Amino acid sequence: MSGINNGPKDQITTSQAAVMVINYMLGAGILTLPRTMVEAAKTSDVWMSILISGVIILVAGWVIVKLCRRFQGKTVFQFMPEITGKWIAFIISMIIITYFITISAFEIRIMAEVTGFYLLEGTPAWAIVMTFMWVGLYLILGGINCIARLYEIILPITLVFFLIAILLSSRIFDVNHLRPLLGSGIKPVLQGIKPSLLSFTGYEIMLVTTAFMKNPKKANKAMMAGIVVPVIIYLITVIMVIGGMSINGVEKRTWPTLDLVRSFEVQGLFFERFESLLLVIWIMQIFSTFTVTHYAASLGWSQLFKKNVRPFIFAMLPVIYLIAMIPKDINEAFKLGDMFGNVSVYLFGGIPLILLLISILLKKGAKPN
């Protein structure tokens, strides 16, 4: 029996679109971001890089929204042929799909590594990954609306627990670790932009979700909120981690954020250590990043071949799994992530801009009013 309030198509509200962007962005990066940035910039001023890259991402996001709103109700896979012609669109779509698959695999691998290291020593990775993917599969089969609703449940839990865990670390926060301000000039700050850009990948999901929005006019707002919240969270994280452990301490650790939360105990509370809390919400965040990319990839295939999405969702399971298992160790996994992070900068920073320009020049698509 079908529901009675079902519209012709799954639709999501503005806040759901924003929540999807936020949940996608807050993924593996949050545990490693302080390290990758400090490694690249070798300065404690990297928090400025986050602000700068946040602005860059906002611009890129604005381009994407502008582009999508010219083609109402269509995802990037559907409207690209109208701009570039069938074959180029096909190639670019394939690249985007590959990108989504790889990010999905990367997140899973990182999740398996962290879980295996901190929570489940000795449990084989496949047991962790399979459970994770099956739960994700069950969610994705419900469609984009269900995905968005689950994210709305996860997000408040994440924000509250994350803020509790990270703010409690203020007891070991030392502002001297952040000084001197701009001690080595502006150049390192600029060097830190690149790694921080990588952790902001996630806004590209609007290429797909704008098509599902009930009110596409508000896509800009959703994008804004979707970017600003992660920027704030990343900013707090980086400042607290560097302030708590100094750049020398950060550089040596694989998961500096987790180590920061592990490094202090709060007496007198029921929990003295908050890493379990942090891990729990982090697993949830990885779950959301994984599911949204898995869904986006499957949706891409289905729209490319104009077939039902369900078989593709199933078919993506082993593909993602095998890709996730390719890297031999955690460092190779990070390399894979970096590689596709770089790809994303060109793919979602450059190509939408070009597409937008072409569509404006050739007057393709409707001008958004």
Add this chain to the structure above:
Amino acid sequence: MSYLPNWSLLVQAFLLLIIPILLVLLSRVIRKSLKTSMDSHSKPEKEIGLTDVPISGTYDSDIASIRKAIGDQADVWIREMVIRGTEIRAALVYVDGLTDNDLIDTHLIAPLILRGVAEEHRTSFLDSPLSLSTYLMEQLIPVSEIKKVTGLQAFTEGILFGKTGLLVEGLPETLLIGSANGKSRNVEEPMSEALLRGPRTGFTERLSDNTGLLRRHGQNESLVLTKFEVGSRVKKSLVLAYMRDIVDPNLVDEVTLRIQNIDIDDPIESGYIEQLIEDNVLSPFQQLQNTERPDRVIAGLLEGRAAILLDGTPFALVLPVTFSMLLQSPEDYYERWIPGSFIRFLRFFAALLALLAPALYISFISFHPGLIPTKLALSIIETRQGVPFPSFIEAMIMEISIEILREAGIRLPKPIGPAMGIVGGLIIGDAAVNAGIVSPFLVIVVAVTAISSFTIPVYSAGITLRILRFTGMLCAAALGLFGVVMFFLLICSHLVRLKSFGVPYVSPIVPYGLSDWKDLFIRFPLKSMKKRPFMFNPKDKDRRN
């Protein structure tokens, strides 16, 4: 080359793919078999002997055919008499126990035998027998519910349902007189939903009493009670109640459709109806809310929901239902908003405890003792020293025995129940600790869990959480804290996919909507709850004019 996946990886990938496919196929098969078993149902054949013949008017043959049809029923009584002042024979046919004997004596037998037809009318019936029935109805029989029937089948059916039949010599039709007086109990306080503050009325088993309770709740013209007949062999009345100018018409259409599609020999209790019209059979969550409280039904109707009342049960069904509603009690609204919110908050917390506490215990003790405070971990481990089982088995022993206790407590007569609880809870728990089978800390966890699950106002929702608790414990035993997180995500995934009559089960928690949140974790002051819940798409959105 070395990056190519090896065989074991490929096998794992294959398993990863094939197991969910099999599960999906399995669930599809189950759903299909449920559908077909309902469709391929054959109508019951008409009972032999109850063939429909018209009433002939010849007294002897009519009474013979009535006797043939229902005369062999032990409780059918036929009282024959002669109407005073005439030579016309008549017979009253009724079922002992279904009818009101006083009424038959004083309002049927007395007028017919003692008063009879008045002298000035006697001659007028000789030529036209039909006017006699009009005379009986209009001047002789002082009963409100009376109607003419011409067919034998309708006549006997009416009698078996509690009416009294009057057969009169020479009349080609019979009269059915409403005299039903089935036994029912008084309006009492509902056992399963006791409140400290609030009306002490509960539904009874009689439908007319229940609809009366709804009507009597307060004067209002928009309350609509639509009657349906369900059950193919045993016919039962079912009433669909809603507020005409509040409810979403699509909801009424959908419910009507589903009620009309009900195909079952006898819906014994409203639980049958619930299971036959729900959205998802495989879900552990109930998709209709059952209640014995008229005030709760009225409150639901005012929110733009609909209610189903079935004859023969005090449990009404309110639909659609969402998850948060199962944790709300009418008392939240009767108390002032601060205590109401506090208690409601407490209940949400208790539900979380009831669901996850043993699972968390298992995962922390078995997998991550390092994650709990050192002193606490030490004291727990110390008390667990002599326990010969892993924490999962330990927790299972306690949880299962407490479930058995609870089940036993329900079956036992009232005076013994509490004693049983004390014996079971205190003595067995204490003895188990002393015997070294379980640790005292676990007894605390299990006790808190059990008490928490009692705070859930809807009993059947409590059962759901109890079942899920065991699943959670299994997940924790297999994968520790990670398993618990997966379990939580799985339940959430299921909840976001579930719908109750088109309304998402997790509304109003998500999608975010500030207006509906006024009645979620915190019950805002009544003055600020100006809107009806958006999630039910009510026609009249404002609570006030």
